[in-house]
Amino acid sequence: MSLIVQKFGGSSVANKERVFNVANRIIETYKNNNSVVVVVSAQGDTTDDLIEKAAEITSNPSKREMDMLLSTGEQISISLLAMAIHELGYPAISLTGWQVGMNTDSNYSNARIHKINADRIKKELEHKNIVIVAGFQGINKYEDITTLGRGGSDTSAVALAAALHADLCEIYTDVDGVYTADPRIVKGAKKLDVISFDEMLELASMGANVLHNRSVEVAKKYNVNLCVRSSLNKNEGTVVKEVNDMEKMLVKGVAHDLDVARIALCDIEDKPGVAFKVFSLLAKAKINVDIILQSIGRENKKDISFTVSKSNMEKAVEILNQNKDVIGFDNIKTNGEVAKVSIVGAGMVNNPGVASMMFEALSEAGINIHMISTSEIKVSVLVNAKNAQKAVQAICEKFNLAD
């Protein structure tokens, strides 16, 4: 007998038919003599509808009250899923974040899990119940409801799997697993059977949209046996785990991210502390900066370019212009029509030829590179947004990642 945690996203429980599809999936696992804990997100558009309700009242809602509001979405879906399992003749009980002791910090709307008191879940499992847990939500030390932010339900599932020492944590989605590239845009993209935590982390933060970064971090930290698979078929999916023998396949996958804007500060005086000024101003405004590139200019001047998410571009420019004299630059150039394309693979660090193979593929496809950034297991380039798909396809072909 194994203990299995299964996570289903909002689209998997969007309507009656899908709720019963998920219920049947869960019951199948339960009937195979497993203990099952299920984590569910809010149904389909529920969260958007709730956000709209708040927007009618105020443009600047309190984050605490937003969490109080949004957490109802998961509470609705867990009760409906429990009812569906009952209707099919099996025992189930739904539990909210506070009922499963999902203790978090007080950073409303983006809370971090501190610890889980799993006594209630363990008791329900002893009573042979299928336990349905509301994802995305927790409770802080003041007994107030918190939410975990983007991808929160993935994190809930992995954290529960860690706390319960589960044998397996299955993340159900609408694709068959993790691919070498987005199968919706690259013809013949291959499904991976196995990927390492580190590679998955790079792919997740690179816009692969399969697993949220925080969930992979938690899985890596507690060595959770993680698996990404489809709720629509019985295919095996992709196992995410600690892998040591990573040399065989140099490049594991290609990711692209269209939510990128480039900002360039031109003709900055070349003296110490300038970069610090720029990025501390942005950090104070909670603007995340991704790729940073500093070029050597002429006559004691230099340029600093960096990327932010599109939604932060205007705000970043505003802040920088307000501090033009302090920073001491000549002008700002922006480009919102760019995309980040990255290759990821643990073997890369020992094979210096990999980056140049990527540049070769792009060159052959006639695609210009704006910026380059590298780490031990990835190489990212910034290209024009309209070239993103062509770039991913060309790289996949070069590294034999597509059939």
Next chain:
Amino acid sequence: MSLIVQKFGGSSVANKERVFNVANRIIETYKNNNSVVVVVSAQGDTTDDLIEKAAEITSNPSKREMDMLLSTGEQISISLLAMAIHELGYPAISLTGWQVGMNTDSNYSNARIHKINADRIKKELEHKNIVIVAGFQGINKYEDITTLGRGGSDTSAVALAAALHADLCEIYTDVDGVYTADPRIVKGAKKLDVISFDEMLELASMGANVLHNRSVEVAKKYNVNLCVRSSLNKNEGTVVKEVNDMEKMLVKGVAHDLDVARIALCDIEDKPGVAFKVFSLLAKAKINVDIILQSIGRENKKDISFTVSKSNMEKAVEILNQNKDVIGFDNIKTNGEVAKVSIVGAGMVNNPGVASMMFEALSEAGINIHMISTSEIKVSVLVNAKNAQKAVQAICEKFNLAD
């Protein structure tokens, strides 16, 4: 400085405009140097929408899961109301049933309040917050969410007023207060300035639809200073309190209830234990019986008539027919087209002429009486449904209850 509990129903917070109307009402009380605790129901049709969602999944939902589902309705409205108060520049915090320590028994869907641990509310009031509490919901000893059943938010408000030793509990509704009869059907029905708990209890159980019975019971038990008033104007409303000097006005009000069906068991053998058999069978099926009337028949036979709510008529007849031999009756007659009309007044018990005045009014109006039932402070009669309005009008005129 006073502590005031205010309760607003679902229609009072049905949309953005109404939420802000309620928020302004609350702020006005707060600005007059009062501590304010607000109890809110779910917005407009929210509860019906949630019930429909469950009905799509199963025709027989678990009551525990229904309470998990339905309690989200109030959680949505409290967060939105808190946001509206923030938007208007005042401090507010929303709290669910479990957060305010609303401890109940485990009778899901119709739970009774055991005790309230008001520490959290007191702390928030000390911090000068307007405290917005989710009505209708509580938590049982297993830390599961319960709901209080029909009129539950009224009960939440009165129970909180009792636990907090509030100076006043205001129940806001869409009418100006408690009337001598339903102002929508009786022209010139008068608003009462004061009514006693006992009279209010009889009116509430008689279909007056202003305050739920359980809330009045709790108010009477803990002597809560209760007031029913309109959320749409500043009129004084009706005070509900312990009144000793009740002789002056014999009849306080007239109530009518259209949700009544009459069932008659004809030609039952006249021997001991028959009535017990009939009503214990119905009690086992959780069918509430209201007026009971037993007539003397002929040749050792008798008839037993009684009323139930319309929705229970079919089920009651089915149960009785299944036990026809055990009970020993000849046939069942039913009438779903009846109404109960009642007069209520604490002075009645010492004035035997009151009942006959009521019968006189009905006789003059040419209305036939099917059944009569009396208690210390009320007289109820069953008439044809089509005569209900005429009966209420005639009685109001006879007792000078309408202008």
